[in-house]
Amino acid sequence: MDPFPTLRTITIREVQLPLVHPFRTSFGNATTKHAILVEIEDEDGNVGWGETTVEATPGYCYETVDTAWPMQTKFLIPKLKELNSDQFDIDALHKKWAPVRGHEFAKGGIEAALLALLAESQNKSLGDIYGSTKDKIPTGVSIGIQTDISKLLDRISTFIDQGYRRIKIKIEPGWDVEPVRAIREKFGDILLMVDANSAYTLDDIAILKQLDEFGLMMIEQPLAYNDILQHKFLQDELQTPVCLDESIHNPKDAKLAIDHGSCKIINIKPGRVGGYYNAIKIAEEVGVGAVWCGGMLETGIGRLHNIFLQARDEFSIPGDTSGSDRYFANDVINPAVRVDDQGYIAVPKGRGLGYEVNTDQVDAYTIQAMSYRL
Numbered sequence: 001m002d003p004f005p006t007l008r009t010i011t012i013r014e015v016q017l018p019l020v021h022p023f024r025t026s027f028g029n030a031t032t033k034h035a036i037l038v039e040i041e042d043e044d045g046n047v048g049w050g051e052t053t054v055e056a057t058p059g060y061c062y063e064t065v066d067t068a069w070p071m072q073t074k075f076l077i078p079k080l081k082e083l084n085s086d087q088f089d090i091d092a093l094h095k096k097w098a099p100v101r102g103h104e105f106a107k108g109g110i111e112a113a114l115l116a117l118l119a120e121s122q123n124k125s126l127g128d129i130y131g132s133t134k135d136k137i138p139t140g141v142s143i144g145i146q147t148d149i150s151k152l153l154d155r156i157s158t159f160i161d162q163g164y165r166r167i168k169i170k171i172e173p174g175w176d177v178e179p180v181r182a183i184r185e186k187f188g189d190i191l192l193m194v195d196a197n198s199a200y201t202l203d204d205i206a207i208l209k210q211l212d213e214f215g216l217m218m219i220e221q222p223l224a225y226n227d228i229l230q231h232k233f234l235q236d237e238l239q240t241p242v243c244l245d246e247s248i249h250n251p252k253d254a255k256l257a258i259d260h261g262s263c264k265i266i267n268i269k270p271g272r273v274g275g276y277y278n279a280i281k282i283a284e285e286v287g288v289g290a291v292w293c294g295g296m297l298e299t300g301i302g303r304l305h306n307i308f309l310q311a312r313d314e315f316s317i318p319g320d321t322s323g324s325d326r327y328f329a330n331d332v333i334n335p336a337v338r339v340d341d342q343g344y345i346a347v348p349k350g351r352g353l354g355y356e357v358n359t360d361q362v363d364a365y366t367i368q369a370m371s372y373r374l
């Protein structure tokens with residue numbers, strides 16, 4: 001990877017955006033999206049934006065906005081200052097950060113801003129940095145747990161009419177076989193999958209086996225958030241491919257899970273694996289048909305980064321990157337990300353992110369901000 005330009009300042013902003021629809025999963029109900037937006041400027045005035053796309057509560061993983069903030073200010077940003085004296089690249093950055101265990105989302109947000117800055121300073125698209133090859137990406141939508149099946153079916157109709165090419169529903173005990181059966185009855189052979197966010201144990205194997213009859217693309221993270229081994233026992237019993245999300249934090253985890261049969265598919269969330277560098281490594285190692293790009297209800301900034309990642313060849317399975325309007329009334333970028341009526345998002349062509357960051361909108365959503373001279 002190329003060396004970076006000389007860095008001048010980094011600004012981190014905690015933001016909170018209202019969601020247009022509450023998003024209920026087996027671990028909680030979100031009505032707002034929290035994140036830390038990262039802005040890095042170089043000596044020539046180029047600016048790169050990234051997103052630390054954690055949540056406000058530790059239901060999905062241990063990291064939250066309130067853990068990522070001090071990790072960034074106390075440990076990760078000071079290492080950037082050390083690197084700035086020489087020229088540095090992504091390898092050098094991750095070596096410097098290696099003594100900071102875990103906290104992948106905190107690292108990923110800063111790495112993303114650096115990569116966007118690299119694109120800007122070289123007058124390239126971020127897609128050139130991420131190895132994008134496609135002009136547009138096929139995409140899907142992740143639908144939260146609803147109060148009843150008719151509401152769920154209505155919601156799915158709306159998204160199918162809008163063009164989305166794949167439907168994912170959140171499940172938990174008591175909201176699994178029946179909603180899936182109702183979807184198959186009403187919508188037939190659509191691309192359909194489920195995500196349990198760790199709501200089951202091996203004691204639930206009989207219920208999970210019932211899902212086999214519905215031809216699901218995959219079942220995402222059925223068992224514990226930190227497990228790899230028990231998922232292997234489950235995968236051995238199921239026809240439906242298991243996909244791991246929460247359990248995978250780096251390329252080593254991904255290889256272990258795939259090689260030992262704990263899953264057949266990996267949901268790559270760049271934040272969860274410590275950034276785009278690791279995300280690309282996993283995509284290269286695991287390969288086409290066995291990876292796809294998940295989401296964390298990102299603002300437009302994280303969303304654009306994910307679009308460029310999915311424009312790589314390995315990403316053939318439609319991901320969780322929906323249009324801005326599925327999440328927010330006013331996104332932080334101009335224009336909003338749109339999904340066409342065939343369910344595709346166009347990959348931006350311009351310099352850097354290819355979209356303008358709406359700094360008025362960012363300011364309106366900001367709760368606190370800190371700037372550091374690098």
Ligand code: OSB
Nearest residue numbers: 060142197294295296297298320
């Ligand atoms: O498990 O994939 C998940 C959102 C927040 C936290 C975890 C998950 C999700 C989603 C939504 O499924 C994906 C998206 O639309 O960004």
Ligand code: MG
Nearest residue numbers: 195220221245
């Ligand atoms: Mg998931």
